[in-house]
Every structure is written in structure tokens, then in C-alpha cells.
Amino acid sequence: MRKLTLTTIAAVVATVTCLTGLLGMGQASAAPIAQLTTTGNDFGTFGNHSFCRGSVHIGLQAPARKPGVVRVTATSHGFTGDGTSWKRTPRCKVVFRTIFTSARGYLLHHWTPASFGPRPGEKRTWDVHTGSGVVSFTVNTTHAKGELINQQSAGFGAFLAVP
Structure with a gap:
């Protein structure tokens, strides 16, 4: 009986260890998301005054412990x-519109909103609750003022595998 109990405990410990390693539990940092991009990660846009314009790079990550x-x-x-x-x-000033x-x-x-100056490297970060699984994901910009939603860029588009 004692041998059976020890064997059962060893099997449970081995199973939990394998599942923890395979499922990635306990990771403390964000990881890049698997993606198939259809337009690339960079796009140009324009903003709210003085013919302001520039380009941005869109990066995607899966935050740790936030499925x-x-x-x-x-x-x-x-x-x-x-x-x-x-x-x-x-x-x-621009407004990023995320559609997924x-x-x-x-099509949620x-x-x-975001504001960028002449210095490269300025960042704006936000979280989007898409749910796990395959996601069609688009980011583009719209006008910062007014009631009308005018798309101002071709934007970024991709299919994602969200954990």
C-alpha cells in the first residue's frame, strides 16, 4: 500500500511539473505574440495641426499572467x-483606433489618444482585451477632434495567436 501511495505522489508531481513547463505558468515577463502581418508594423499618419505628420511602429506583446x-x-x-x-x-495629436x-x-x-513630438522613440502603450485564440487585429489612426471618424492611415493589420 505504501509503495502505491509513493508511486501515485511521484506521478502527480511529474505531471504537474510537465504541465507547468508546457503551459508556461510562472513566466514573469511579457512575450511577443505570434503574428502573421498583412501590412507591416510601420505606417505613416498625420495629426491635428500645422500639417503635422510622422510615422509609428506598432509592437505587440502578451502580458504575463493576463490571458x-x-x-x-x-x-x-x-x-x-x-x-x-x-x-x-x-x-x-492622433487617436489610435484598434479594431479586432x-x-x-x-469588429470591436x-x-x-496619443501625442508625439519631433523626438524619435516616444511611446504610447495600451492593453486590448481580445480574448484568447485566433484574432484579426488592426491599428490605424483617426482625427483627434470632431464627431466625424476619418481614417488617416492605412495602419497595421495582422492575424494573431493570443495566449
Whole structure:
């Protein structure tokens, strides 16, 4: 009887150890998400004043211990504008529109305002709760003011495998 108990405990410990390693439990850092991009990760856009324009890079990660969440980071390559109003206020405001289709729903929207200046490397990060599984994911920009939703960029598009 004692031998059977020890064998059972050893089997349970081995199974838990294998499952923990295979499922990635206990990871403390964010990991890149597997993606098939259809447009690339960089795109150009324009903003709210002085003909301001620039380009951004979209990076995606899966935050640790947050299943079904995509962390989006928009990194500026630097924005520029024209005239004295740009020299007075060198900030270009845009609104990022995240559109996704997943098990949660069809063409769901998430809006995130951002402001970038002339210095490359400025970042804006936000989380999108897509749910786990295969996700169709798009990020583009719209106008920062007004009631009308005008798309201002071709944006980023990809199919993701969200953990």
C-alpha cells in the first residue's frame, strides 16, 4: 500500500511539473505574440495641426499572467510640422483606433489618444482585451477632434495567436 501511495505522489508531481513547463505558468515577463502581418508594423499618419505628420511602429506583446490581453506599443519615428504654430506647439495629436475580431465579438473598437513630438522613440502603450485564440487585429489612426471618424492611415493589420 505504501509503495502505491509513493508511486501515485511521484506521478502527480511529474505531471504537474510537465504541465507547468508546457503551459508556461510562472513566466514573469511579457512575450511577443505570434503574428502573421498583412501590412507591416510601420505606417505613416498625420495629426491635428500645422500639417503635422510622422510615422509609428506598432509592437505587440502578451502580458504575463493576463490571458486574452494584447499589449500594443506605438513607438514614434519622429513627427514634424510646418509654420510658426508648429514651432510654438511641436506636438502632433492622433487617436489610435484598434479594431479586432475574435471569440469576444465582431469588429470591436478600442480608442486610444496619443501625442508625439519631433523626438524619435516616444511611446504610447495600451492593453486590448481580445480574448484568447485566433484574432484579426488592426491599428490605424483617426482625427483627434470632431464627431466625424476619418481614417488617416492605412495602419497595421495582422492575424494573431493570443495566449
